[in-house]
Amino acid sequence: MSSTSPGPPPLPPEKDGLFLDNGSRVAVIGGGPAGSLFTYFLFEMADRIGMELAVDIYEPRDFTKPGPQGCNMCGGIISESLVQLLATEGINLPSSVVQRGIDSYVLHMDVGTVRIEPTRREKRIAAVHRGGGPRGIVESRWDSFDAHLLELAKGRGAQVHHERVEGIDRNGGKPRVTTTKGTSTGYDLLVGAVGVNTGALKLFEEMGAGYRGPGTTKTYICELFLGERTIKTYFGNAMHMFLLNLPRLEFAALIPKGDYVTLVMLGTGIDKSLVDAFFSAPEVLRCFPADWSPPADSCRCSPAINISAAVKPFADRMVLIGDSGVSRLYKDGIGGAYRTAKAAARTAVFDGVAEDDFRKGYLPVCRALSMDNGIGKVVFGITTLIQKTTILRKGLLRMTAAEQESRKWHPRMSDVLWDTFTGSAPYKDVFLRALHPVFLGRLLYETLMGALPARREGGKKEDKVPFGKTGELGKIYNSGEIIVRQGDTGDCMYFIQSGKVEVIRESNGKEVKLAELEHGEFFGEMALFEKGVRSATVRPLGEVRVLSVDKRLFLRKIHEDPALAFRIMQKMSLRIRDLDKELGNLRSA
Secondary structure (H helix, E strand, C coil): CCCCCCCCCCCCCHHHCCCCCCCCEEEEECCCHHHHHHHHHHHHHHHHCCCCCEEEEECCCCCCCCHHHCCCCCCCEECHHHHHHHHHCCCCCCCCCCCEEECEEEEEECCEEEEECCCCCCECEEECCCCCCCCCCCCCCCCCHHHHHHHHHHHHCCEEECCCEEEEEEECCEEEEEECCCCEEECCEEEECCCCCCCHHHHHHCCCCCCECCCEEEEEEEEEECCHHHHHHHCCCEEEEECCCCCCEEEEEEEECCCEEEEEEEECCCCHHHHHHHHHCHHHHCCCCCCCCCCCCCEEECCEEECCCCECCEECCEEECHHHCCCCCCCCHHHHHHHHHHHHHHHHHHCCCCHHHHHHHCHHHHHHHHHHHHHHHHHHHHHHHHHHCHHHHHHHHHHHHHHHHCCCCCCHHHHHHHHHHHCCCCHHHHHHHHCCHHHHHHHHHHHHCCCCCCCCCCCCCCCCCCCCCCCCCEEEECCCCCCECCCCECCEEEEEEEEEEEEEEEECCEEEEEEEEECCCEECHHHHCCCCECCCEEEEEEEEEEEEEEHHHHHHHHHHCHHHHHHHHHHHHHHHHHHHHHHHHHHHC
């Protein structure tokens, strides 16, 4: 018998398990929100397990440039739910990027107009420019949203190559990327984060892995220069939505930003005659100054948007995310990019990069989005029916106006319209709320009463509540006010956008200062995890701006993505550690 040690067992062949490891190289084609967020999460999750990766992002555009050089052909709205989720991920949107915080929606129909305001009366929707601004912009006073996310990815360690990818193939089973500059590099993982308005999708389709791009339809986007003062007077901080009975028009919105208002139209065969008909509608004319007419040289485009998911958006060492995989129907495309990017990054780091890994860890997220989009088509079908039926429009208007005028009623219609317009909730939730017996009963009553004079609200109006500066999100508190009071029941947590707060514990008529918190920190998080009352009072030190995160939204997302709580639990652990240290110092004193 030999005394030689048999040694370690042989490693399994590569095809039985594909994993990222220290030094693995990852290529991300596309530096928009999907590509940047994927990179951000990939580095964050790799750091948790002590793995070092090298990531190259290929993005030929310069998002800081105006016009087509930096344009990403999007309306530029960051939904209420996404603003909150990004805050919990440590991604706060600065006022240099947010051109206007949206505090309300104004719904325009031929039967009347109604303003819909959120219950919290807080700016939690961001209007941004994806690039440096429209073609012909004279002075760019705000930063690009896409450039901001790309800088976050670079800050994590990514290398950005402003090169166009002209070829993708495999070399020894690993993806290889070839650029127009002639460079050819192999990678352990290839991520497609390209939009549906680029020819790069064909490169992935030609790889022979079974991928086929998503179904699309055309939309219309136009940037209208009005100037900040005019926008404040005629639009305020509200997005203006239109349900007009115009042939071929399904939906239209006017989005106020800094110096521009963005028009987004969705319909069938949108052409010049339909655009002219929209601008000629009385409901639209009331939104603009009396002597205004649409300029002939406005920056405009007709980009494609997703209406169905891609086929098999993954293979060994390859995954496609964002618009090239699946997106939300008509709304919150950046939110879809966030969800698919994070799911793909989580799968790559913790499960592996084989086709079966993505099928188990990534595909369920894509399917959930696709199934919800199917319900969304029903929701928008109902919207189209209302759009074409006068008596239903009157009922919708009366019910919404009654809810907004009297806060005694639960705002069922207002909430349904808010989440339909903003994309802040899954279409399934919106649909189920619309089926509630009380909702249907009240809508039926208001519809039958529709012969009465309709409530109408003027299109020209200033903001009802002073929410702070144009581009700021959240809500302003000043010295002397209380943000959180000890003993109250909590239903949200808060992220500090600017300024400082002090945390006070009240006991036996005395106050004990526990901590001071500043920009980037959060408080009130225990309200998300337990049913108890607030354990301390939090008040501003001077002017402070805070963004709230709803308990219901956070817990719903936690069930979908438990990793969302990691940063909060990590911070809570550090606070407990600091408290133990302070107690130790007190004992030894």
